[in-house]
Amino acid sequence: MSGEFQNLTGLRLAQAALTTTVVILYETPVNTRTYIKDIMVANHSGASGSTGTVSIYIVSAGGAASNDNELIGTYPVLKQGYLHWSGLQITNPGDTIQAVSDGTELTITISGAEAV
DSSP states (O other): OOSOOOOEEEEEEEEEEOOSSOEEEEEOOTTOEEEEEEEEEEEOSOTTOOOEEEEEEEEOTTOOOOGGGEEEEEEEEOTTOEEEEEEEEEEOTTOEEEEEESSSOEEEEEEEEEEO
8 A cells, every 4th residue: 555545435334233242343454444433332222221331442453352452441321322432543454443342232333434
């Protein structure tokens, strides 16, 4: 990859229900950089539900989720509430976005762009 990126394609990078196992939600493709712009985590447990926690990691290629690469760490999302993160994180080829919850009441949507 040399020079400036010429083509940006905005897209939903991932959307999933979270569980108690760390999962890879997105992997940056070969010859691409990914711009992470927006993350929404919703608690769909309803009025009689409970607070859930989420941890989100940006992991370098070949690495594992840990405190060293945590973007959001064990953040509580109230019942019927949401977490909205907005900013800019850039990943390189092979890097992954991973997440885990303490239950099954949270869903996540990640938006951004791929540059080739």
